[in-house]
Structure formats: C-alpha cells, structure tokens
Amino acid sequence: MDAIASPRREFLDGCREIAPVLIGTIPFGFVAGVVSVASGMTPLEGIALSVLSFSGIAQLVASQLVAVQSPVALTIAAAAVVSLRFLMYSAALSPHLAHLDRRWRLLLSYLMTDQSFAMTVKRFSEPGDARHRHWHFLGSALTLYVSWQLAVVLGAFAGAQVPATWSLDFAVVLCFIALLVPAVRTRADLAAAMVAAGVALAAAGLPYRLSLVIASIAGIAAGLAIESAHASGHSAAEPRP
Amino acid sequence: MSHWLVIVGVALVTFGLRASFIVFADPHRFPHAFRRALVFVPPAVLAAIVAPGLLAPDGAIVIGLANPRWIAGLAAIVIAMRWRTPLAAIVAGMSALWLLQWGLARLA
Numbered sequence: 001m002d003a004i005a006s007p008r009r010e011f012l013d014g015c016r017e018i019a020p021v022l023i024g025t026i027p028f029g030f031v032a033g034v035v036s037v038a039s040g041m042t043p044l045e046g047i048a049l050s051v052l053s054f055s056g057i058a059q060l061v062a063s064q065l066v067a068v069q070s071p072v073a074l075t076i077a078a079a080a081v082v083s084l085r086f087l088m089y090s091a092a093l094s095p096h097l098a099h100l101d102r103r104w105r106l107l108l109s110y111l112m113t114d115q116s117f118a119m120t121v122k123r124f125s126e127p128g129d130a131r132h133r134h135w136h137f138l139g140s141a142l143t144l145y146v147s148w149q150l151a152v153v154l155g156a157f158a159g160a161q162v163p164a165t166w167s168l169d170f171a172v173v174l175c176f177i178a179l180l181v182p183a184v185r186t187r188a189d190l191a192a193a194m195v196a197a198g199v200a201l202a203a204a205g206l207p208y209r210l211s212l213v214i215a216s217i218a219g220i221a222a223g224l225a226i227e228s229a230h231a232s233g234h235s236a237a238e239p240r241p
Numbered sequence: 242m243s244h245w246l247v248i249v250g251v252a253l254v255t256f257g258l259r260a261s262f263i264v265f266a267d268p269h270r271f272p273h274a275f276r277r278a279l280v281f282v283p284p285a286v287l288a289a290i291v292a293p294g295l296l297a298p299d300g301a302i303v304i305g306l307a308n309p310r311w312i313a314g315l316a317a318i319v320i321a322m323r324w325r326t327p328l329a330a331i332v333a334g335m336s337a338l339w340l341l342q343w344g345l346a347r348l349a
Contacts, residue, residue, distance in 0.1 A: 024327030052252035076250035178327035197292035219285025
C-alpha cells in the first residue's frame, strides 16, 4: 500500500509544504537585514552574518549587541544562548539521519531552522518507508534558505529607504511573539516565559543586554521548578504534545 | 574588524549547536536533566526578548499611551493564540501599532 516516495517526490513535497511559512519569514528576513545594517555593520557584513549563521534570532540578537558596542565574546555568548534550542532539535533529528553519510549530515545541520525542523519531524512521524525523507528535509530547508537570504539582501540594501515612522523594527518583536505563543503549551512553559519576561524587565538597566542571558536562565530554572513540583504533587506528569 | 569576529563566532556557535547530535554526538548519552532543561529554552528566551520589546522599547519601562507597542503586542499575542500562522500575528500587530500611532498623533 505505502509506495516508497522517490527522492524527487520528497524534495518537491518539502518545497511545497514550507511555502505558507515563507509569508512570515520573508518580512522577518527583510527586517533582519535592516537591523544588521542599522547596528553599524556594512551591508556585506550583515549578509555574511546571515549566510554563515542562517538564524534570524541569532542575527537579531548579535545585531542588537553590535549596536551597543558590547564585547565580542559577550555577543557570541548571547547568540549561543538564544540558539540552545538547536541542541534539542539536533538530538531529536539525529536518529532519523544516522544512516546518511557525513556530508549529508553536515549539510542538513547547516540548513536546519525552527520551521524546517518542525516540518521534518512531522514528515518522519508519518507511516511508511522513511528512507528518502531526508530529501523532504532538504526541500523545505533549501527553499527557506534561498528566500531568506534574498530577503536579507533586500533589507540590507533597501532598509535605509524605509522611514522610521513605519516602526518596521516592531515586526521583529512580532516574529518572536509568533514563535513564543505556540511554544507555551504547559503550565511549566508558562512559568518559564513569565519569569523570563519579569527578569528581563527588572534587569533591563544592565549593560550590553546582559538581562537577556540572566532572564533566559531564570526562566529555564522556573520551568524546571514548576515541572518538578507538578510531577511530585500528582501521579501523572502533564502531557507534552 | 570586531564585526567579522562576531560574524565568525556566531556562525561557529549556531553551526556547532545544530550539528551537535546530527554529526558529532550520540543523543543517548545526553544527560536527562539537561534534556529537561532544554525544553524550556524556547519559551524563556523568546519571552526574555519579547517583554522588553513591548514594555521597554527605549530602555525604560513605559506602560501607558506614550508607548503603544505593548498594546499592539497584546493584540498580536491574542491573535497568535487564536491563529497559529505567524502572518496573522505580524499583520495584526503592525496594523494595531500604526493605528495607535496615527490615533495618538491626532489626539496630541
């Protein structure tokens, strides 16, 4: 019954399934390009950061810190903290990709994002033969990569033309809201988010946006504390979808 | 020069974290406590970015009509809870902000 989908079929399905996501990521990429240049980087530097790191969140955080002339090591550390979620994604995907050769695994690692991770996990969870599903991953990831980089280039060069009254930088906060809301699924997630938000505001006066790192760690601790309290108070832990 | 150090450093950490288990390590040796902690990275980090962006866009906390961003952000959060597509929150939030900025400029 389950015919094995060909590599070509998987690749094209991946390209097609990621398309609706691009409506959100293209403006995000544009803003990432704008913000990089506004931070004092040249367009070439902003584009290089984007091409080499391919992470909107890391790029925005690094740009914010470059703008306030924070030390290089601290800037890189902050980008690492906001990118810790990739560890989790990498652990989740590795069993599905273990059969591939090293070049494939290096390439797919480089192209992995929040969006293509979600799509790939969904594809691998479907029944049937999975042997060509890494092509699905490649299709979705490559489509996102190409459109993202074009949007960043556009933002890096055309961003200066956008009047400040448009408040385009607010689109970045909105992109984070669009990622944050679905990430809050349990009471412990909510505690992590609320504590991180509170600490970020309380520590907002610290230099170099140190508040981001401190608030993230406080939020993670709060999530763990609520989860532990919940698990010990009830027989069954809260189910995580 | 320091910009290029940032670019290379950020590239290395983002790639290293992505490749960690896919290329280099065995996830079965991943300490359980660490795995539990990582689950809370997205809500904590994202909230730590969003909260100041809404309530303290210029560094100091402003909750009032002088700062329309938290109102527009609240609208975006409500919309994002209802519709899961990122576009809905972005369109709702930007429209709300522009409307508030326009309206408040009229009032002033």
